[in-house]
Amino acid sequence: MDTQRYLLSFARGTTVLVLTIFVAACGGGSGSDSDSSPTALSCGDTTEPNDSKPVATAIANRTEDNSEEDQTSSTASGVDDDDFFTYQGTDSPSIIDVVDPNLTIVSSTDDLGFCLYATCLSGTTSLTCPGGTTSATDEDGSPGCCSNTTIQNSIDINSLSCVGAGGDDSSDILIEINTPTDVCVDYTFSTYF
Numbered sequence: 001m002d003t004q005r006y007l008l009s010f011a012r013g014t015t016v017l018v019l020t021i022f023v024a025a026c027g028g029g030s031g032s033d034s035d036s037s038p039t040a041l042s043c044g045d046t047t048e049p050n051d052s053k054p055v056a057t058a059i060a061n062r063t064e065d066n067s068e069e070d071q072t073s074s075t076a077s078g079v080d081d082d083d084f085f086t087y088q089g090t091d092s093p094s095i096i097d098v099v100d101p102n103l104t105i106v107s108s109t110d111d112l113g114f115c116l117y118a119t120c121l122s123g124t125t126s127l128t129c130p131g132g133t134t135s136a137t138d139e140d141g142s143p144g145c146c147s148n149t150t151i152q153n154s155i156d157i158n159s160l161s162c163v164g165a166g167g168d169d170s171s172d173i174l175i176e177i178n179t180p181t182d183v184c185v186d187y188t189f190s191t192y193f
């Protein structure tokens with residue numbers, strides 16, 4: 001582990017007191033652990049650091065065509081690891097499909113909690129959480145819905161509307177995944193807009 005040394009000097013008259021302080025550098029843990037949380041388990045995460053909305057791992061942007069659904073695999077490294085993924089969903093005028101953002105946990109090696117948040121590109125974001133989910137807000141106050149794999153494996157928001165945007169429901173989507181148990185949980189999720 002890296003350490004940093006700080007020298008503090010105090011002079012009073014002809015007496016000089018020097019304090020040397022060694023401080024362990026935070027973050028990282030062992031060399032192979034790329035998670036940004038110093039207390040997260042070392043689980044071979046490959047999408048870290050993604051522990052907050054500003055550093056969410058970007059996945060492919062898409063339109064409201066559900067055939068653009070794709071899958072992403074990663075690892076929840078214990079209870080101190082939070083995983084965020086983001087993409088932009090475009091409400092294309094040329095595509096006959098509805099905006100119905102979906103997050104599905106395709107597979108996981110243990111229980112997971114998961115959330116799907118939306119932020120309209122223009123207008124005010126409005127949505128109603130479907131059964132089996134609870135309302136939540138992300139760190140910026142954008143609305144979303146959360147569930148966990150002990151209840152169900154997916155969240156399907158078919159009520160997303162950007163009020164005042166003239167029918168354009170294009171939105172930034174934020175996905176949050178974590179584990180309630182302090183173990184390494186490999187998972188794969190799929191999402192469409």
Ligand SMILES: [Ca+2]
Pocket residue numbers: 063064065066097098099100101192193
């Ligand atoms: Ca859709």
Ligand SMILES: [Ca+2]
Pocket residue numbers: 045048074075076077081082083
């Ligand atoms: Ca992770």
Ligand SMILES: [Ca+2]
Pocket residue numbers: 035048049050051081082083084
């Ligand atoms: Ca993380």
